Amino acid sequence: MTTSNRVVLTDIEGTTSSISFVKDVLFPFARRALPAFVKVRGHEPAVRKWLDMVATELGGMCQDAMIAEVMQGWIDEDRKHTALKALQGMIWADGYRNGDFTAHIYPDAAQALQRWHAEGIPLYVYSSGSVPAQRLFFGHSDAGDLTGLFSGWFDTEIGGKRDFRSYDRIASELDVPAAHVLFLSDVVAELDAAREAGMDTVLIDRREDYPEARDADAANGHRRLESFEGIDPAV
Numbered sequence: 360m361t362t363s364n365r366v367v368l369t370d371i372e373g374t375t376s377s378i379s380f381v382k383d384v385l386f387p388f389a390r391r392a393l394p395a396f397v398k399v400r401g402h403e404p405a406v407r408k409w410l411d412m413v414a415t416e417l418g419g420m421c422q423d424a425m426i427a428e429v430m431q432g433w434i435d436e437d438r439k440h441t442a443l444k445a446l447q448g449m450i451w452a453d454g455y456r457n458g459d460f461t462a463h464i465y466p467d468a469a470q471a472l473q474r475w476h477a478e479g480i481p482l483y484v485y486s487s488g489s490v491p492a493q494r495l496f497f498g499h500s501d502a503g504d505l506t507g508l509f510s511g512w513f514d515t516e517i518g519g520k521r522d523f524r525s526y527d528r529i530a531s532e533l534d535v536p537a538a539h540v541l542f543l544s545d546v547v548a549e550l551d552a553a554r555e556a557g558m559d560t561v562l563i564d565r566r567e568d569y570p571e572a573r574d575a576d577a578a579n580g581h582r583r584l585e586s587f588e589g590i591d592p593a594v
């Protein structure tokens with residue numbers, strides 16, 4: 360057991376897992392399935408709630424087929440919209456259940472998360488993917504069911520990942536000083552926001568995801584590592 364009072368908060372896409380898995384497997388799967396999903400399950404309250412949110416944003420009174428089309432455009436743009444992310448998660452549930460795919464996780468990330476958990480370091484996820492999608496992701500990962508490693512999950516319902524107030528709220532929910540939280544992400548703007556809230560940060564700069572290494576300027580003062588190896592959350 361560790362004597363550290365630090366906790367780890369990690370992003371998923373580009374950090375624990377490859378961008379290509381999300382962009383080339385998950386997004387196309389959701390894009391293809393969206394029209395039928397909206398038609399078949401659009402009446403369920405848990406689905407309707409999000410469709411209505413999108414319809415309101417589009418000015419109200421939209422047909423579901425049009426909402427599906429708009430959301431397909433959002434997938435193409437990689438919009439991190441809370442309603443889209445919630446619906447994507449519901450669609451991916453079928454894919455995981457049917458064994459269409461398992462979620463990619465870098466072996467170094469799986470090993471480090473397992474080690475830190477064994478050392479007693481609390482682990483949390485903060486991703487634009489919805490919390491149910493995060494649970495599915497780690498529940499059906501290439502390294503097996505890793506959900507038991509995590510003490511909690513956060514998505515954009517707590518706020519956007521580039522807004523320092525989201526990190527304030529997360530630290531409050533965890534009931535720890537922000538300085539005790541180590542946030543790991545591949546996106547400098549997210550790390551900037553976490554640092555503004557007082558968190559410690561590491562830029563995960565993987566060659567598989569970012570062929571050109573980011574220099575010190577691009578890293579904007581954040582510690583930069585090319586994998587989870589070498590991260591010691593206890594210091």
Ligand SMILES: CSCCC(=O)C(=O)COP(=O)(O)O
Pocket residue numbers: 370371372373381385439444485486487488489492493496520
């Ligand atoms: C966990 S669901 C798949 C990832 C996803 O939809 C996404 O937008 C990932 O964004 P992240 O904040 O993890 O970079």
Ligand SMILES: [Mg+2]
Pocket residue numbers: 370371372373374544545546
């Ligand atoms: Mg990311």
